[in-house]
Amino acid sequence: MSNTKPQFDLVGPTLDDDVRRLIGRYGGAEVKLAVKRQTAGKRGRVPVSDWPELLDVLREDARNWLEGGPLLRARSNRSIALGFAADVEEHNREAIYARLMRKLRERRHYYALVDAEHISYSEYPHGENLRTIRALRDYGIMRDRWFQLLGHRESSLMDYKRKLGEPPKTMTMQDLVIAASTPILAKPALSAENALQMRPI
DSSP states (O other): OOOOOOOOOOOOHHHHHHHHHHHHOOOOOHHHHHHHHHHHOOOOOOOOOOGGGGGHHHHHHHHHHHHTTOOEEEEEEEHHHHHHHTTTTTTHHHHHHHHHHHHHHHHHHHHHHHHHHHHHHHHHHHHHHHHHHHHHHHHTTTHHHHHHHHHHHHHHHHHHHHHOSSSTTTTTTHHHHHHHSOOOOOOOOOHHHHHTTTOOO
């Protein structure tokens, strides 16, 4: 049995020196393969985004909310997941059903409110837009974003009131924001000639 200690090459002084030594020991092709293996990204299942497919469901939920009904009245999570799973191959149905049930349970309420905010901005009275943003603020996801948006919209409402008085209840938030940000032009001053013409005789 040999007591000789293993010999280690020097390290550096540059990366090129290290690579050159590795190529000398293992060959260029082997070093390339090793680098490729070590720098490759982790493999895994690509996340599936189901929400675009569920947009009709979210839109139905959103309109129910904006028209005064409960947010998730339209259909149960189970019926939605079963409907989507029925359209895929049988061996995938159980996994898709489970995935959709989890997503609907965790985020359906939130995404329905997000859609309600989007459509209420231009299609519903401004009060409904504010009510929806307040619900999103209280929900807890991206709380700072909704606090900030609510502040902007409430500022627009105050600007409108200062300039034009109380807005019509049916006015959309989009129209209110545009009106609030439009400067009020002063009436042009009368010229001396026009003033004389308007003087009573």
